[in-house]
Amino acid sequence: MDELPVVVVGAGPAGLAAAAQAVDRGLPVVVLEAGPSAGTGVREWHHVRLFSRWAELVAPAAEKLLAPTGWRFPDAEAHPTGAEWAESYLQPLADALGDRVRYGARVVGVSRRGWDRLVDQARNTEPLSVRVETARGEERIGARAVVDASGTWSAPGPLGGDGLPALGEGTAADRIAYRVPDLTDPAVRTRYAGRRIALAGSGHSALTALVAFAGLAEQHPGTHVQWLLRRGAIGNAFGGGEADQLPARGALGLRAAEAVRAGSVSVVTGFRTASVDVSDDGRLLLGSFDGRGLDPVDEVVALTGFRPDLGWLAEARLDLDPVLQAPRELAPLIDPNVHSCGTVYPHGARELAQPEPGLYLVGMKSYGRAPTFLALTGYEQTRSVVAAIAGDREAADRVELALPETGVCGGAGLVDAPADAGAAGCCGPAEPVSTGSRPGAGG
Secondary structure, X not given: OOOOOEEEEOOOHHHHHHHXXXXXXXXXXXXXXXXXXXXXXXXXXXXXXXOOOHHHOOOHHHHHHHHHHOOOOOOOOOOOEHHHHHHHHHHHHHHHXXXXXXEOOEEEEEEEOOEOOOOOOOOOOOOEEEEEEEOOEEEEEEEOEEEEOOOOOOOEOOOOOOOOOOEOOOOOXXXXXXXXXXXXXXXXXXXXXXXXXXXXXXXXXXXXXXHHHHHHHHHOOOOEEEEEOOOOOOOOOOOOHHXXXXXXXXXXXXXXXXXXXXOOEEEEOOOOEEEEEEOOOOOEEEEEOXXXXXXXXOEEEEOOOEOXXXXXXXXXXXXXXXXXXXXXXXXXXXXXOOOOOOOOOOOOHHHHEOOOOOEEEOHHHHHOOOOOOOHHHHHHHHHHHHHHHOXXXXXXXXXXXXXXXXXXXXXXXXOOOOOOOOOOOOOOOOXXXXXXXXXXXXX
């Protein structure tokens, strides 16, 4: 077993940090990335700026690995875009890891070698077996441990208010976007300019899109957004503003609030989409579960969060929270139904380990459906997890991170929060800066 590698699934921020930790401890490691480059998911939101500064986006073990290559730390106080994060850090880190990183390698299953999930006796004696699809065909890789850092980017939430696709959503898929549109792309800009747009969602991705569309409306006055909120009031959807300890996040909320006041955005509360129909003139008609309908729109942007893909873990023994689909021990610390604001306790191997020996969920995937994940959290997770894999339980249990007060503020569980809920913010005073946000994980 000791001769087998640690297999890391995903060459994103958490996955590469885990690999750097493994190298630092002298463990053999293989990183399997389905895409063609490091940070494939990050590159898809290349136009969005992170909340976090560069100082919070580079894992300590990664910096140590990069130092001999001549890599230089970017401006610690700057807020990079997704493209800058991928090009200036993630790809150089993957290059430093060399042939330990395999691209075009999609993991389609994890099991115990030669045994299915029903058999008890093999769990601690046989290695894990990772099934991989590549351009050359299928293969199995034996692993002493598997670190699942595959994220949630590939599984966005649907438009439907009941968690399922709305009736007709699939038929209208060519006019429904599930990511923040890149309005710097001329073709995308043309798609939305002068149009009526329905935007569903209340998280940071939705606020980012509101701000972008408000800027588009200034140049193309016919552009108008109907912002659909499932909750009964706007409440604390704009965040803590100047009281947010992440200045870029607070600034985003302030700019989104200004977009609503300016009139380019109208708010529809308590709207839980049930159906998408096509009108006689070819426009889209959205209906709610309470029988309400919207005026026709040309485009829909559904930014309703992301979900973990658990399908390829079907033969592994998992213990996940039934609500969040996060590791059961972690879920109470991040549940937005409980924590409208507050801190997320730094956690590691004990909270992330699964009943399947040697299997850990880290990074954004470890949060399941919960929002507001920070890169710093992922780096601490991977430090602890790799220490546990190496047998260093003392280091695995030691907390080496002090997070700012970020927590889970205004999560999906606050459906009917009163209008003044959380108005004072959750975090200490900070001077806001003008910048955007990263959707979901890492910032």
